Amino acid sequence: MAWPPPDSRMAPLLAVEDLLVEFHTRSGTVRALDGVSFDLRHGEMMALVGESGSGKSVTAYAILGILDTAARISGRVVFDGRELLSAGEKAMGAVRGSKLAIIFQNPRTALNPIRPIGKQIADVLARHGNVTAAQAQRLGVEMLAKVRIPDPKRRAAAYPFELSGGMCQRVMIAMALACEPALLIADEPTTGLDITTQAAIMGLIAELVASRNMAMLLITHDLALAAQYCNRIAVMHAGHLVELAPTRLLFATPRHPYTANLIAAAPGEGAGLDRLSAIPGTIPDLRRGDLPACRYSERCERVTPDCRTGPLLRLDTADGRRVACRHPL
Amino acid sequence: MISGTLDGNLRHALYVLGENPVTAAAFALFLLFALLATFGPALVPYDPLASNTAQALNAPSISHWFGTDQLGRDIFSRVVVATRLDLGIAIAAVALAFSVGTLLGLIGGYWGGWADRIIGRIVDTIMAFPLFVLAMGIVAGLGNSVANIIYATAIINLPIYARLSRAEANIRCNAGFIEAARLCGNGEVRIALGQLFPNILPLMAVQVSLTLGYAILNAAGLSFIGLGVRPPTAEWGIMVAEGASNIVSGEWWVALFPGLVLMTAVFCFNLIGDGLRDIVDPVRRT
Amino acid sequence: MPVLRRLLIALPSVMGVIVVTFLLTRALPGDPAIYFAGPAATQQAIAEIRHAMGFDRSLPAQFVDYVRHLSRGDLGTSLTTGQPVLSELAARLPASAELTLTALVLSVGIALPLGIVAALRPGSPVDHVCRIITTAGVSLPTFFTGLLLVYLFYYLAGVAPAPLGRLDTFSTPPPHYSGFYLVDSLIAGDFVTFRAALGQLLLPSATMAIFSLAPLARITRASMLAALGSEFIRTARASGLGRRRVVCVYALRNALLPVITTLGMVFSFMLGANVLVEKVFAWPGLGSYAVDALIASDYAPVQGFVLAMALLYVMLNLMIDLIYCLLDPRVRLDA
Numbered sequence: 001m002a003w004p005p006p007d008s009r010m011a012p013l014l015a016v017e018d019l020l021v022e023f024h025t026r027s028g029t030v031r032a033l034d035g036v037s038f039d040l041r042h043g044e045m046m047a048l049v050g051e052s053g054s055g056k057s058v059t060a061y062a063i064l065g066i067l068d069t070a071a072r073i074s075g076r077v078v079f080d081g082r083e084l085l086s087a088g089e090k091a092m093g094a095v096r097g098s099k100l101a102i103i104f105q106n107p108r109t110a111l112n113p114i115r116p117i118g119k120q121i122a123d124v125l126a127r128h129g130n131v132t133a134a135q136a137q138r139l140g141v142e143m144l145a146k147v148r149i150p151d152p153k154r155r156a157a158a159y160p161f162e163l164s165g166g167m168c169q170r171v172m173i174a175m176a177l178a179c180e181p182a183l184l185i186a187d188e189p190t191t192g193l194d195i196t197t198q199a200a201i202m203g204l205i206a207e208l209v210a211s212r213n214m215a216m217l218l219i220t221h222d223l224a225l226a227a228q229y230c231n232r233i234a235v236m237h238a239g240h241l242v243e244l245a246p247t248r249l250l251f252a253t254p255r256h257p258y259t260a261n262l263i264a265a266a267p268g269e270g271a272g273l274d275r276l277s278a279i280p281g282t283i284p285d286l287r288r289g290d291l292p293a294c295r296y297s298e299r300c301e302r303v304t305p306d307c308r309t310g311p312l313l314r315l316d317t318a319d320g321r322r323v324a325c326r327h328p329l
Numbered sequence: 330m331i332s333g334t335l336d337g338n339l340r341h342a343l344y345v346l347g348e349n350p351v352t353a354a355a356f357a358l359f360l361l362f363a364l365l366a367t368f369g370p371a372l373v374p375y376d377p378l379a380s381n382t383a384q385a386l387n388a389p390s391i392s393h394w395f396g397t398d399q400l401g402r403d404i405f406s407r408v409v410v411a412t413r414l415d416l417g418i419a420i421a422a423v424a425l426a427f428s429v430g431t432l433l434g435l436i437g438g439y440w441g442g443w444a445d446r447i448i449g450r451i452v453d454t455i456m457a458f459p460l461f462v463l464a465m466g467i468v469a470g471l472g473n474s475v476a477n478i479i480y481a482t483a484i485i486n487l488p489i490y491a492r493l494s495r496a497e498a499n500i501r502c503n504a505g506f507i508e509a510a511r512l513c514g515n516g517e518v519r520i521a522l523g524q525l526f527p528n529i530l531p532l533m534a535v536q537v538s539l540t541l542g543y544a545i546l547n548a549a550g551l552s553f554i555g556l557g558v559r560p561p562t563a564e565w566g567i568m569v570a571e572g573a574s575n576i577v578s579g580e581w582w583v584a585l586f587p588g589l590v591l592m593t594a595v596f597c598f599n600l601i602g603d604g605l606r607d608i609v610d611p612v613r614r615t
Numbered sequence: 616m617p618v619l620r621r622l623l624i625a626l627p628s629v630m631g632v633i634v635v636t637f638l639l640t641r642a643l644p645g646d647p648a649i650y651f652a653g654p655a656a657t658q659q660a661i662a663e664i665r666h667a668m669g670f671d672r673s674l675p676a677q678f679v680d681y682v683r684h685l686s687r688g689d690l691g692t693s694l695t696t697g698q699p700v701l702s703e704l705a706a707r708l709p710a711s712a713e714l715t716l717t718a719l720v721l722s723v724g725i726a727l728p729l730g731i732v733a734a735l736r737p738g739s740p741v742d743h744v745c746r747i748i749t750t751a752g753v754s755l756p757t758f759f760t761g762l763l764l765v766y767l768f769y770y771l772a773g774v775a776p777a778p779l780g781r782l783d784t785f786s787t788p789p790p791h792y793s794g795f796y797l798v799d800s801l802i803a804g805d806f807v808t809f810r811a812a813l814g815q816l817l818l819p820s821a822t823m824a825i826f827s828l829a830p831l832a833r834i835t836r837a838s839m840l841a842a843l844g845s846e847f848i849r850t851a852r853a854s855g856l857g858r859r860r861v862v863c864v865y866a867l868r869n870a871l872l873p874v875i876t877t878l879g880m881v882f883s884f885m886l887g888a889n890v891l892v893e894k895v896f897a898w899p900g901l902g903s904y905a906v907d908a909l910i911a912s913d914y915a916p917v918q919g920f921v922l923a924m925a926l927l928y929v930m931l932n933l934m935i936d937l938i939y940c941l942l943d944p945r946v947r948l949d950a
Contacts, residue, residue, distance in 0.1 A: 450627070462920075596751065
């Protein structure tokens with residue numbers, strides 16, 4: 001039976017509505033995420049793009065429920081028909097790693113340094129599947145083979161420090177996909193790897209995700225990488241989701257000034273280094289008490305006084321795009 | 330420029346003290362101990378050595394705040410007078426360990442080679458002993474005197490300084506400011522003492538405070554088992570030892586007060602050490 | 616193979632220990648023979664001892680002699696008892712070992728859970744208790760804590776027996792199997808003696824435990840906090856692993872590595888504290904043997920004691936090293 005194609009009338013696999021995350025620190029309250037909404041259909045690949053500190057990873061951790069206990073979270077995260085934010089720790093534990101999995105950056109430190117990698121995969125399988133320890137160990141070796149680790153039986157006994165960064169990331173992928181999740185979140189999966197390994201790892205992830213009809217949320221700061229693998233891109237800036245659009249439309253006609261600047265700042269084919277432009281300014285300090293309504297307004301060339309004072313306007317357009325700007329391009 | 334950074338350090342230190350009332354209290358306590366060590370003998374109400382058997386083993390009272398011992402000596406006077414000796418031993422020992430240990434570590438870390446290997450071997454050999462046992466052996470070997478208590482305490486504290494300064498010197502021996510000093514035509518000895526040493530000094534200062542506490546404990550422990558200081562000298566370790574037999578018959582004050590003061594002194598140096606670490610090395614706070 | 620290599624690494628330490636103990640005797644000011652002969656010796660006796668101990672020969676020759684005696688297990692003879700030092704040390708070792716091991720079990724048994732709970736709930740009352748204990752614990756002079764416990768539990772509360780050795784005067788020692796009274800009385804099925812021995816053991820071992828607990832609890836808390844904040848714990852949680860598995864298997868095993876390293880320092884503390892605690896509680900172990908000999912200016916037992924403690928410490932460190940190798944795969948290959 002063929003998986004139904006992505007269809008806007010079907011209930012989405014993941015719906016994030018008005019997600020808000022705050023941290024109370026000694027130097028003030030940080031609103032790390034403010035009003036983030038998007039949804040993701042079955043089998044869809046979508047990217048979350050932004051500079052470091054824009055709230056991409058916080059979004060992922062909030063969905064998974066692995067944020068620090070000091071975080072205040074509100075809004076709704078509906079995954080597979082289930083509200084996750086109000087689900088208890090026990091229910092979340094059953095979802096994490098089985099239906100909803102994540103790959104982190106820096107695979108070498110993301111794996112337990114003193115536990116054989118085969119055992120670490122088996123731990124996940126034993127937790128979620130109805131399998132014995134021996135079966136879990138055997139399935140773990142199979143998973144290692146599926147992520148194309150040579151000699152998987154021997155490698156299952158290896159420790160992370162005995163493997164290269166790329167190999168460790170393959171182990172992470174095997175761990176994440178072991179229980180056939182419906183959604184894979186890949187949080188900067190190629191950061192910290194060699195340039196040559198990066199393409200191989202990304203290709204492997206995309207191939208495995210496509211062959212299993214899984215959905216993927218790719219978190220990256222690399223717009224080109226996002227464009228290469230994803231049908232839709234959401235751009236984040238300082239905890240706001242500023243623009244969400246199908247990849248082709250986003251590149252052809254960016255509506256948010258920040259998106260346009262990001263595209264201009266990315267080194268493209270045929271564009272010389274002299275044509276690279278930098279985005280002025282930096283992400284504002286989120287601890288500040290006087291943050292403007294539009295957090296990009298201080299870096300924006302189209303700014304008007306109401307950008308700072310008036311509420312942030314979020315426009316949904318007919319072609320399925322969303323832009324959070326008073327003066328879109 | 331230098332005065333600017335000094336001023337900044339001072340302001341930072343004052344800020345940390347303000348944030349850390351415990352460290353500030355420890356500093357105040359340290360000042361009190363310093364005062365007692367300096368002026369103690371002039372302040373006490375009784376002669377610490379004068380026995381008065383008619384007043385033997387009196388419980389604490391208005392005339393004898395800490396009570397009297399089996400010879401009728403005033404324990405308060407003895408405890409106060411002992412401050413100079415106990416702190417003196419500890420400070421002398423730590424000063425010795427600090428200067429010799431730091432120098433050895435600098436030589437090993439900066440020049441490396443066979444000097445480093447020999448120094449490393451010496452340090453390892455000291456560390457191969459349980460430290461208090463080594464101190465006992467040294468005092469027993471060199472002869473039972475206060476000077477030898479100081480040497481023994483210095484020797485067992487030496488490895489800490491030698492290792493720390495070796496590691497710090499080793500990290501920095503090719504750092505930019507050292508290269509710059511070399512290019513300016515400075516001699517190696519001058520660089521090691523003039524450039525390297527001031528840079529590792531703050532970290533060593535933390536150790537000084539922490540080892541002072543340990544040195545006091547160690548010296549008191551040695552005299553508790555009858556080494557070094559001899560009766561009738563007033564010293565905290567001996568006083569606790571003298572009061573030990575009175576504990577089982579209920580005369581608690583003979584051992585309690587010297588023990589408490591000893592404990593407070595050690596506690597004070599440990600707190601200052603922790604506080605100094607927060608100032609010097611905020612990253613390693615636990 | 617790695618075991619062998621580590622044994623080889625320990626060899627220089629053993630050599631260093633032997634050289635230092637040799638030098639300590641020969642560094643005695645004046646004529647060591649006078650020292651060895653004791654305070655009441657005649658000129659004749661001193662001359663005999665000087666010749667018998669080879670003090671009239673060169674230092675290297677004396678050292679060779681010293682090592683030859685050592686290899687035969689000859690540590691000299693105690694002046695006060697007239698017995699060979701080695702056999703006296705061997706006879707007293709079980710008492711010290713029983714005391715130290717009990718103290719170790721106590722302090723590890725309290726420090727680990729305390730440090731772990733403090734790390735799991737930072738800022739909680741348990742955490743504050745942990746911080747107070749770790750700062751105050753290292754400041755307590757062992758001999759003073761011991762006396763304080765005696766006063767509280769023997770004199771005031773009357774629940775502890777008098778601090779006079781391993782057994783009260785009404786009990787007879789159990790038959791000798793291991794030399795540990797607790798073990799031997801159990802083997803003999805003598806529960807009355809077991810209770811008596813345990814009662815005597817509690818205060819001295821608690822005294823030592825209080826002292827060694829602080830560094831252990833401190834490092835447990837710190838390393839557990841570091842482990843819980845690490846990225847692989849985030850991975851484990853993101854994989855849905857249960858809290859017990861995350862804490863006990865993933866975090867704790869990693870956090871134990873620095874704790875095991877710290878055990879070396881703790882052993883150094885404990886072997887030293889042994890001397891003080893044994894004096895306070897009149898415990899007939901190695902420490903009080905050395906203290907008695909020191910007071911009597913009987914040098915051979917002191918030297919034998921220092922050497923024995925140092926060799927014991929080198930062995931303990933070797934053991935810690937090997938355990939660490941077993942637990943951390945990363946050190947197995949290199950080194």
